[in-house]
Amino acid sequence: MELNERRDVPDEDVIDLREIFFALKRKLFLILAVGLLGSCLYGAYTAFFMEPLYTSTSSILVLSKETTLTSIADLQLGSQLAADYQVLIKSTSVMEDVIEALDLDMTAEDLRESISVNNPEDTRILEVSVVNTDGELAKKITDKVVEISSEYIGDKMEVVPPKIIEKGKIPTVQTSPSLKKNILIGFLAGIILCGGIICVLTVMDDSIKSEEDVEKYLGIPVLASVPDRKDYINKNRRKK
Helix, strand or coil: CCCHHHCCCCCHHCHHHHHHHHHHHHCHHHHHCCCCCCCHHHHHHHHHHHCEEEEEEEECCCCCCCCCCCCCCHHHHHHHHHHHHHHHHHHHHHHHHHHHHCCCCCCCCHHHHHHEECCCCCCCCCEEEEEEEEHHHHHHHHHHHHHHHHHHHHHCCCCCCCCEEEHHHHHHHEEEECCHHHHHHHHHHHHHHHHHHHHHHHHHHHCCCCCCHHHHHHHCCCCCCCCCCHHHHHHHHCCC
8 A cells, every 4th residue: 555655656746866966067166156155254254253262271280199109099099089170170269269369350150161171081180271362361360270279179178289280381373263164164054055055946946948847747748849949040050
């Protein structure tokens, strides 16, 4: 029963992929032009309207003893402490102290969102990164965060404070947005948008353009056809 129903589907309800392919092929230069336009527009928007962001990173070392860690137990304990420190570094108390120390015009939540703490696998190192529109300010913030959080962790957890092993640097290259990446995104978006519109118009176009369309849409055979006058004239000229 299902097989018969599939066979009874009208031809006009079936999408002709060949027809869509040739429609896209005919409009290839238009699709590429729209893609280039999209890349230019998004590139210009990125360059002139999007604020560049810079990232500065400081590193601290987690210690569980006054001496250097040597045993496997010490290494495991250091990894466990690193997980706890990631939470404490971004605690409200630390954020508020940093804001007060640097006289920042932001809330603790705003500062917390600009900070990321990363613990490379199988290490006792914590990388504290700060993203800001001002590269110099990003460095000041990340240095102050590791300084205050180190004291805070040592005081609250009654452990050896993390050791600052690398201070932040003033970034010279912006982290985001990426101009090249956004230009590529604009190009792809333009191609997809233009190609999609062409596909929709092709599927919705049921006008008769050839003998095949007469049989397809009207369901009647073609008995005769009148050639286009321009084609007829050009054909005769070629014969002469």
